[in-house]
Amino acid sequence: MATAPQLRFYTARDIDALPQLQGLPAEQRLDMKAVAAVLPFRVNQYVIDQLIDWSNIPADPIFQLTFPQRGMLSEPNFKLMRELIAKGAPQAEVKAAAEKIQRSLNPHPSGQTNLNVPLDAQGKRLPGMQHKYRETVLFFPMAGQTCHSYCQYCFRWAQFVGLQDLKFAAREAEQLVEYLKRHMEVTSVLFTGGDPMVMGTPVLRRYLEPLLGKGLEHIQSIRIGTKSPAYWPYRYTSDADADDVLRLHEQVQASGRTMALMVHYCHPRELQTEAAQAALKRIRASGAEVRCQAPLIRHINDNAETWRELWNLEVSLGAHPYYMFVERDTGARGYFEVPLVKAYEIYSQAYRAVTGLARTVRGPVMSCMPGKVLVDDVTEVNGEPVIVLKMIQGRNPEWVNRTFLARRDDNATWLDQLKPAGNPWFFGDELQQMIESGNARPWASP
Ligand SMILES: *Cc1c(COP(=O)(O)O)cnc(C)c1O
Ligand code: SF4
Helix, strand or coil, rough: CCCCCCCCCEEHCCCCCCCCHHCCCCCHHHHHHHHHHCCEEEEHHHHHHCCCCHHHHCCCHHHHHHHHCCHCCCCCHHHHHHHHHHHHCCHHHHHHHHHHHHHCCCCCCCCCCCCCCCCCCCCCCCEEEEECCCCEEEECHHHHCCCCCCCCCCCCCCHHCHHHHCCEECCCCHHHHHHHHHCCCCCCCECCCCCCCCCCCCHHHHHHHHHCCCCCCCCEEEEEEEHHHHHHHHCCCCCCCCCHHHHHHHHHCCCEEEEEEEECCCCHHCCCCCCHHHHHHHHHHCCCEEEEEEEEECCCCCHHHHHHHHHHHHHHCCEEEEEECCCCCCEEEEEECCCCHHHHHHHHHHHCCCCCCCCEEEEEEEECCCCEEEEEEEEEEECEEEEEEEEECCCCCCHHHCCCCECCCCCCCCCHHHHHHHCCCCCCHHHHHHHHHHCCCEEEEE
């Protein structure tokens, strides 16, 4: 048997040594190092060898996805960092400057660090969990807070750059089990990160197996948010514990629960390699559901044809398109964001070009403070240009499936830049009360 591919990473200190970057002027490598000093950079051999088209850099979408780009920092920040790196400033100085910039980039958007963190029976915060929507608890296992490569637009970037006080992660499954036993309203647990699939199967098993035990019959599905089938498909084919992770899927299914991988695919190329298709085939054969989600990102997938191709490819491989997200209001958003009206146009054009099998997708969706908000239409009401918005997940479940109107703004990229058209938004007062009282869970059992 041929030897299995070994996971090998490259980080900022390898930028000068990477053979594929040797053709670039030294100046450009310096630019990359300046950005990589502030925002996380890590890429593996598979992405370099099989996903990036090196004849088309810097425009290549997977290169844009994984390698730092100058435009990701504001011009003054970029110049500052570039100067420090160029003159070989001491590590401590580079780090201090980088940290100052990091903290200015809205590291934890949408109330993640306060409003979403649940409490244990004694009223103590449980920082490795988020419970924003009644039915679903997010769990951040400590060992899963990294990824096989880093997406440059990542909204969880703050976790990867060592802002220690900003990290949220849990060491043990015990707290999760204890919390779930007290919360009968929860039907789904979603493991997230980072990428929980960077964990070896024995570690993953220690988190998952306790959820199949007594007193947790109300947990109907276990989901894992992951980009591993795109960044490291060998996780499911030739890695030493590849078979074992599929057995774990089967074990969850056998308990009567749905095992679902929420896979982050943002470009059709991620599904075109032999390894990627083999991985998906094996995952499907384990009985796990595969739902696909990704943000709409400038320089990477900001055209309808890319999405049409992506959704069709997903369907042809037995996976279900699930969400098209809007780039979140954090990190290098200025470089990657697409205005909401444009996002709606791209989504609609792609959606019109696929069959109903791919129309399981919903988008464009903002994961914002009140909930998940869908851009549902751009139209006119009584002669006024408006954007029709729809709440498809809400801090209060009563808000779900209700629409509301914003004045049309072709430049707006996030909900907070929009103004109500006509009546104030229906959730406004209640959300304000939640924020002021610190109780954002009107539905939580005691
Ligand atoms: C998206 C999301 C979920 C899961 O929502 P589904 O619509 O069930 O996929 C859960 N919690 C948070 C905080 C989310 O953003
Ligand atoms: S895989 Fe997900 S968590 Fe990891 S860098 Fe990409 S977007 Fe972020």
